[in-house]
Amino acid sequence: MAAHDVDSQASREALLAAERRLYQAMIDNDLAALGDILSDDVTYVHSTAVAEGKALYLERVAAGHYDYKSIESRDVTLRIRQDLAVISGTLDMAVATGGGPTLMMHLLFVLVWTRQNGEWKLSLRQATNIPG
Numbered sequence: 001m002a003a004h005d006v007d008s009q010a011s012r013e014a015l016l017a018a019e020r021r022l023y024q025a026m027i028d029n030d031l032a033a034l035g036d037i038l039s040d041d042v043t044y045v046h047s048t049a050v051a052e053g054k055a056l057y058l059e060r061v062a063a064g065h066y067d068y069k070s071i072e073s074r075d076v077t078l079r080i081r082q083d084l085a086v087i088s089g090t091l092d093m094a095v096a097t098g099g100g101p102t103l104m105m106h107l108l109f110v111l112v113w114t115r116q117n118g119e120w121k122l123s124l125r126q127a128t129n130i131p132g
Contacts, residue, residue, distance in 0.1 A: 008080060011080050011085065011115075011120075012078060012080065014120055015078060015080070015085050015087060015113055015120055016076075016078065016087075018037065018113065018120045018122070019073065019076075019087055019111065021033065021037060022034075022037050022111075022122060023068075023071040023072075023073070025037060026061070026066070026068045026071060027068045027069070027070065027071060029061060029062075029064075029067075029068075031058055031061060031062055034057075034058060034061065035054075035058060037121065037122055038054050038057070038058075038121065038122050039054070039114060039116065039121035039122060039123040040054060041053075041054070041123065042054045042057070042121075042122055042123055042124065042125070043123075043124050043125075044057045044125045045124070045125060045126040045127065046127060047105060047107050047127040047128055047129040064099075065097065065098055066095060066096075066097060067095060067096040067097075067102070068093065068094070068095050069094035069095060069096070069102055070092070070093065070094045071091065071092075071093045071094075072091070072092045072093075073087075073089050073090065073091050073092075073109070074089060074090050074091075074092070075089045075090045076088070076089035077089060082115075083114055083115035083116075084112070084113070084114055084115075085112070085113040085114075085115075085120065086110060086111070086112055086113070087110070087111040087113070088108070088109060088110045088111070089108075089109060090106065090107065090108060090109070090130070091105075091106070091107040091108075091109045091127065092104065092105070092106055092107075093105045093107060105129065106129075106130040107127040107128060107129055107130060108127070108128045108130060109125070109126065109127045109128075110124070110125070110126045110127075111124070111125050112124035112125075
């Protein structure tokens with residue numbers, strides 16, 4: 001196995017683990033973990049077309065504006081290009097927003113990760129609601 005193959009496999013495993021950590025931190029309302037996972041210049045785009053930077057997203061999570069109950073990805077594709085990686089697929093998410101009822105959402109999602117100081121950080125999250 002060539003050196004880049006080993007790095008690619010290690011990067012692949014690290015990225016898929018980072019995706020799982022992201023979702024668990026969202027469910028657990030773990031601000032410290034989210035702060036570590038998110039790039040300082042992240043743009044977090046919700047399926048409602050609301051876009052938030054890191055500070056605003058963390059502020060809203062801390063205030064209980066987002067109450068994530070479950071998050072599961074499927075049909076995931078991972079592409080790695082040196083220090084940039086894209087994870088895309090389908091997301092099934094149960095979430096209550098702004099104190100409202102918990103809704104089960106089915107989304108197409110894209111996560112853009114950048115390697116910063118040897119660690120993968122989430123730089124962009126985009127979700128689109130799947131009708132029906």
